[in-house]
Each structure stands twice: as C-alpha cells, then as structure tokens.
Amino acid sequence: MTSKKYGMVIDLQKCVGCAACDIACKSENNVPDDFHWSNHIIETTGKFPDVRYRYVPTLCNHCENAPCVRNCPTTAMHKSEDGLTLHDPDLCIGCAACQVSCPYGVIYRNNEDPHPRWKTDETAIIPGCTATAQEVVKGLNTPIPHYNAEREATYEGIRPKGIVEKCTFCDHRLAQDKDPWCVVSCPANARIFGDLNDPKSPPRRALAKHSPRILQPEKGTKPKVYYIREF
Numbered sequence: 001m002t003s004k005k006y007g008m009v010i011d012l013q014k015c016v017g018c019a020a021c022d023i024a025c026k027s028e029n030n031v032p033d034d035f036h037w038s039n040h041i042i043e044t045t046g047k048f049p050d051v052r053y054r055y056v057p058t059l060c061n062h063c064e065n066a067p068c069v070r071n072c073p074t075t076a077m078h079k080s081e082d083g084l085t086l087h088d089p090d091l092c093i094g095c096a097a098c099q100v101s102c103p104y105g106v107i108y109r110n111n112e113d114p115h116p117r118w119k120t121d122e123t124a125i126i127p128g129c130t131a132t133a134q135e136v137v138k139g140l141n142t143p144i145p146h147y148n149a150e151r152e153a154t155y156e157g158i159r160p161k162g163i164v165e166k167c168t169f170c171d172h173r174l175a176q177d178k179d180p181w182c183v184v185s186c187p188a189n190a191r192i193f194g195d196l197n198d199p200k201s202p203p204r205r206a207l208a209k210h211s212p213r214i215l216q217p218e219k220g221t222k223p224k225v226y227y228i229r230e231f
Contacts, residue, residue, distance in 0.1 A: 005083035006169055007196040007224035008183070009203045009212065010057055013231065014190035017055040024185035025059075028170060029151055030144060030158050032114040037106070037167040038182050054231075057190075059182070060085060060106045060167035061215065061223030068098035068107060077164075083196070083224060084169055089155075094162035103219045107166045110159055115144050169193075196224065 017040070025031060025038035041056040062085045068077045069085060076091035077098045087098075099107040113119070121133035136145055143158055151157045153172040159165045170180035178184075183191040194201035203226075206212075210228035 003081050003197070004195040005197045005224070006062070006174065006193070007083070007203050007226065008059075008169070008180075009192040009206045009226045009228055011190045011192065011206070011228050012056065013229040014188045015055065015057060015186075016188050016190075018187065020185050020187055021057055021059075021182040021191065024181050025167070027146055028148055028173075028181035029168075030115075030146075030148055031165075032108075032110075035108040035114075035165065037108075037165070039106070056215075056227065058104065058106065058215070059225060060169075061104055061221065061225045062167075062169060064222035064224065065220060067101040067103065067219075067221060071097045071101040073097060080171075082174075084171055084174075085166075086168055086171065087155075087164060087166065089159065089163045092163050094164070096164065099164055103216055103221065107164055109164045110161050113161045114158055118144050 019040065022036065022038045022040065029037060031037050037059060039058045041054070041058055043054040045052045045054070062083060064083070066077070066079065066085050069079055072078075073095065074091045074093055076088045076093075078086060078088065080086050094109065096109045099109055118133045118137045124130045124132050131139070137143065140147075147157065149157060151172060154175065155168060155172065170178075170182075173180060179193050183193045192202045192206050194203045196203060198204060206228060207226060212226040212228050213230070214223045214226055
C-alpha cells in the first residue's frame with residue numbers, strides 16, 4: 001500500500017490577503033509573537049496609476065529534498081513517512097544549522113524563553129482596574145492566555161529556549177484525520193490540502209487542472225507547497 005505524501009496548493013486568485021492563516025497558525029500552535037510559521041510575501045511594483053500588488057502566503061514547504069534535514073547534524077530535523085518535515089526537540093542541540101540552510105526563512109530559533117511578557121510583566125494598563133500579564137495567566141492556569149493544549153499531542157506546547165521551531169502542517173491534527181488549522185480557517189477556501197499520492201485528492205485535482213509554480217525552484221528542494229492561478 002502506497003503511503004501518503006501530504007502537500008498543499010494555494011489558490012492565489014481566491015486568497016484575499018486577510019492573514020487569517022497567520023493568526024490561526026499562531027493560535028493553534030502557540031507561536032511566539034515574533035515568529036511566523038505562517039507568513040506572507042508582499043510586493044508592490046510599478047508607478048501610480050499602473051501599480052501591481054502581490055500577496056503570497058508562505059509556510060514551511062515540507063520539501064522532498066529538504067536542506068534543513070540534510071544539514072542537521074543530529075537528525076533532529078527529519079522526514080516522516082508521509083512526507084512531513086518534522087523536528088525532534090530531544091535531539092536538537094540548538095546549532096541552528098537547519099535555520100541557516102532553509103532558503104525560505106521559515107525556521108525560527110528560540111534564543112530566549114518564548115512569550116516572556118506573560119511571565120515578567122507586572123504592570124497593569126489601568127492600575128487598580130485591569131489585570132497584569134502575570135495575573136492573567138495565573139488566573140487561567142495556562143502559560144499564555146490563548147494556549148492550545150492539543151498542540152502537546154505530538155510536539156511541545158511551547159518550545160523552550162535553545163530549540164528551533166516551524167510549521168508542521170499541524171501534524172497533531174493530521175493524526176486525527178483533520179486538515180491543518182490554516183486550511184480550515186481560510187475564509188476564502190484558498191488552501192487545498194491532502195495526499196499528493198492520491199490522484200483523486202483535492203490538491204492533485206487542482207494541480208492537474210492548473211499550471212502550478214513553487215517558490216525558488218532553482219534551489220532544487222522540491223517543495224510540497226504549490227501556487228496556482230496568480231494574477
């Protein structure tokens with residue numbers, strides 16, 4: 001039986017540039033403020049009134065020929081049987097070789113303890129009226145106010161200092177036969193996710209119908225995130 005190979009197709013004519021995917025990813029994966037597992041490229045070219053605006057959602061490409069995997073000295077960054085590029089924090093030595101190797105800039109290293117303000121901020125916006133950051137998390141009994149404990153199923157809920165992190169295609173949701181949360185949260189249904197080994201899967205049908213492109217094809221990484229129907 002052929003194993004699954006997960007991939008994503010992003011329809012740029014459906015994408016409205018709302019960044020709901022970015023927000024959904026942070027919420028689902030407890031991502032620190034200055035990290036961007038889900039991000040976007042914004043380009044404005046031309047001169048008024050002939051101006052062209054380009055918005056391209058980005059995330060880990062889960063490359064078939066992943067340089068982050070190839071250059072990791074401890075195999076902490078590795079490929080799963082279903083094509084995901086995943087990270088094992090127990091094997092990570094924090095060298096950031098994967099981060100340096102990634103041509104897409106989608107791997108982040110926790111140089112400090114993540115979400116520090118919820119641990120250290122004792123200042124109330126309105127003294128005697130609003131709670132401090134420390135009081136909020138103490139009252140909720142969570143590391144951060146919007147903490148998703150389901151992330152802990154396959155990966156640390158919040159990654160510690162010295163460890164790298166990135167998009168996992170929400171592998172904890174895939175284990176329950178659910179789509180990544182960015183796919184579910186897209187209001188325009190611009191993200192198409194599924195098994196690339198299945199000719200009848202939604203992403204395979206989209207790739208067959210349209211001429212796809214990938215980011216930085218010259219790098220030879222064979223990404224599993226494709227773009228269709230750009231304006």
